Amino acid sequence: MNPQPEWLQTRSTADDRGASYLSIQDVNKTYRTRNGDVHAVEHADFDIDEGDFVSLVGPSGCGKSTLMSMIGGLETPTGGRILVGGAPITAPRRDFGYVFQDPTLLPWKSVLDNVLFPIRTQKRVVADYLAEAERLLRLTGLWDFRDKRPAELSGGMRQRVAICRGLINDPRLLMMDEPFSALDAITRDDMNLALAKLWDEVHKTAIFITHSIREAVFLSDRVLVMTARPSRIVADIRIPFARPRIDTMQDEALFSEICAYIRDEIHQAHDKHVSR
Ligand SMILES: Nc1ncnc2c1ncn2[C@@H]1O[C@H](COP(=O)(O)OP(=O)(O)OP(=O)(O)O)[C@@H](O)[C@H]1O
Numbered sequence: 001m002n003p004q005p006e007w008l009q010t011r012s013t014a015d016d017r018g019a020s021y022l023s024i025q026d027v028n029k030t031y032r033t034r035n036g037d038v039h040a041v042e043h044a045d046f047d048i049d050e051g052d053f054v055s056l057v058g059p060s061g062c063g064k065s066t067l068m069s070m071i072g073g074l075e076t077p078t079g080g081r082i083l084v085g086g087a088p089i090t091a092p093r094r095d096f097g098y099v100f101q102d103p104t105l106l107p108w109k110s111v112l113d114n115v116l117f118p119i120r121t122q123k124r125v126v127a128d129y130l131a132e133a134e135r136l137l138r139l140t141g142l143w144d145f146r147d148k149r150p151a152e153l154s155g156g157m158r159q160r161v162a163i164c165r166g167l168i169n170d171p172r173l174l175m176m177d178e179p180f181s182a183l184d185a186i187t188r189d190d191m192n193l194a195l196a197k198l199w200d201e202v203h204k205t206a207i208f209i210t211h212s213i214r215e216a217v218f219l220s221d222r223v224l225v226m227t228a229r230p231s232r233i234v235a236d237i238r239i240p241f242a243r244p245r246i247d248t249m250q251d252e253a254l255f256s257e258i259c260a261y262i263r264d265e266i267h268q269a270h271d272k273h274v275s276r
């Protein structure tokens, strides 16, 4: 076995479980289908501290979106429990925001109205949120486009609108499920920089799903690696780079070393999986 690299710090989930902001405790999810049971998530067990940006990486179908849906209260675990601030999650929470792969903007509404849409549906006072909408649109370079319709924007801009919409009600947790996977490589790099910059301003707890190891390492405080089903978390890596995150971080030897380490973890887990 290789010696552990000296930068490697993993988070122990054994101590202080109750004190974390979000605690995922031995969570399972089995879907009952006509063709039998699908064990989408098995024994997911980890905590997330408030303010951490945590990425989940793992092969397609390993249960990342299912896990996120359970944290969001959209699906119920078939075993285990998920606690937020010590209380179990039983229904979708208003203090969580979501961003999905498809930005799902309303085509007939302007950028500004799309960002404010959750405020309207939650029957809050829109005027109270105009300043926050402006702040978010300025931070993401979209303020000059506030009156445009989604069809007039590029894919990257639409996804930035979706991120602003996810942040408008000042959520305690923002969940992003592969928000950039439909974008071309150059736009995606730009989006990573934009999101890192935004995070330096908003300082929120985030769960971010991606298939890109580089994206995960660049953006995150912590990267959790999931295996193929029945999925487990096989690595939990704290990323030892300071914030603000800058583009040149990706040229550093340590950055490539961490990416290679995560890739190895995924491959080793995959090899074990297929040889079982
Ligand atoms: N509603 C459902 N009913 C039955 N099976 C489901 C349902 N939702 C997900 N699954 C199954 O659960 C497993 C995990 O799916 P999930 O979408 O969570 O994976 P994922 O890691 O997000 O994949 P990807 O990276 O492709 O998005 C898959 O085998 C999927 O087919």
Ligand SMILES: [Mg+2]
Binding pocket: 064, 065, 066, 177
């Ligand atoms: Mg998914």
